[in-house]
Amino acid sequence: MFTGIVEELGTVVSVEDTGDGVRLTVDGPLVTSDAKHGDSIAVNGVCLTVVESGGGRFTVDVVQETVRRSAIRNVAAGDRVNLERAMALGDRLGGHIVQGHVDGTAVLRGSDDDLTRFELPAELSHYLVEKGSITVDGISLTVVEAGRTEFSVALIPTTRELTTLGVRRPGEEVNIEVDVLAKHLERLAAAQLDQFRAGASGS
Known part of the structure; x- marks a missing residue:
């Protein structure tokens, strides 16, 4: 973790x-x-x-x-x-819960208006919400804008200085891990929906 x-x-x-x-x-x-x-x-x-x-x-x-x-x-x-x-038990959770299990990759599209934009597969985009968390190349970041196939984040100077995002160029791939809580909620909601549909069809 x-x-x-x-x-x-x-x-x-x-x-x-x-x-x-x-x-x-x-x-x-x-x-x-x-x-x-x-x-x-x-x-x-x-x-x-x-x-x-x-x-x-x-x-x-x-x-x-x-x-x-x-x-x-x-x-x-x-x-x-x-x-x-890996974090030790009792450490401060400075970012968010990250498993290190990459869900896929995104492509850096560039920066404008102080935002850095990425394009990602549509099957991952529904896990993103504005002000939610996302991991880019292992960096805990906050989503500023979440679209159907893209998202943006705001990078402070320290993040640019101390991580790979300071040297990445448009067109390069980055690792993406979406918030694991969103994936668990999706799974639980799907199970509940299946049960509801089964009950409705039997009534």
């Missing part, structure tokens, strides 16, 4: 094709200061498991499903990535 508050901008050292996924080695002195084998670190919002660490670097294996679903497939050596360690 994460909060979407990026702790460190790391640098990808290497990307190795393993046949059934990729192995990433990332330079991140802060997040590796107490990292152990089996710990979770979010890389651009993707929860990954540490398999090796030392010398300020850590290595993770990324399975093909994660490569397919996320923008990790575009990562190359030298790229900057957002890093966050």
Whole structure:
């Protein structure tokens, strides 16, 4: 579990094709200061498991499903990535509840009127509401505008300075995780609606 508050901008050292996924080695002195084998670190919002660490670097294996679903497939050596360690019990929840389970990707369209705009798949857009939470590349952000296939956020200078959104260019893909509470509510509402329809048809 994460909060979407990026702790460190790391640098990808290497990307190795393993046949059934990729192995990433990332330079991140802060997040590796107490990292152990089996710990979770979010890389651009993707929860990954540490398999090796030392010398300020850590290595993770990324399975093909994660490569397919996320923008990790575009990562190359030298790229900057957002890093966050899993939250500890009792930590402040500075952002919102983030699982590190990416739902898909969006495309950065650009910035205007102090807003940064993204285009996302229509099947994800209904989870977004104005003033609701969304995770972009592992960053907890507040939705300013929510459309059918796009949304916008307002970025403060600190976010631009300390995260990948400060170097992203129009046309680039970013990882998106919608609010898990919205997904649970949808599931519960669908079950209730099915029960109502079944009752109505039997009356």
